[in-house]
Amino acid sequence: MESERRDLAAEVIERCRKTLGLLAGAAFPHFCCSCGAEGTIICDTCATDAFAPLEGIFVCPGCGERSPLGAICGRKACRKGTPLDGSVAAAPYGRPVLRELLRLYKYEGVEEARMALEAAFAGFGRRHRGALEQILSGAVIVPVPMHPFREAYRGFNQAAMLADALGRELGTPVSRAALRRRFRFSSQAVLKDDDARRANVRGSVLAVGAVPGRHYVLVDDVITTGATLSACAAALKAAGAGRVWAVTLLTGLTLHKKTPKR
């Protein structure tokens, strides 16, 4: 209850910031979020620099080490630690321009930021088409759901935007009906502790529309500890799903790299 109130307060503050931002935007021109040049929120030069090398990070979702197609490695600790079968991200978390674009889109609703992120994610899809087609073979893309109340308040779900961009680029169906959030919980961003994040999402996702035997590719903006994506994968697998992969724009898994024993 207390965390719900805190959440609501945070959303209201963001809304006010957004409104003020829109008013300011009407009076003042935009500046590139990377180099500061006047014009748009990201100039052509910086967009080229930021998006051209979306290298694709294919890592085990358990330990964060590189693996073919990002499949979970053979370590027991990794297989016990997450129901995900693999993880791929377009770029590492330490990319300031992508992070700033994500912030501008999520918390300030900046339309140009959405378009830039869509283009970046589609470009990542094009560049890694071969690997992604193997991961997406026979699968349905599912964006990580937000609680309906939060989504209604924000006006969009950034995971759904990215899922649509990838689905369009690679001709893969996208389903928003497979998963639903069960109840409100604190935003993962405000919980710094890994255990707190895991406890926060456990049992919070319902696989209401999952089809037994079907493969799924979960899409989200960021994977950090993998707690949210693991909760989604656990729900899908409990409903009989086959393979479940995570594909995100940014990954912090390599930062969290543990060194489990074999």
Ligand SMILES: [Zn+2]
């Ligand atoms: Zn620039």
Ligand SMILES: [Zn+2]
């Ligand atoms: Zn591993």
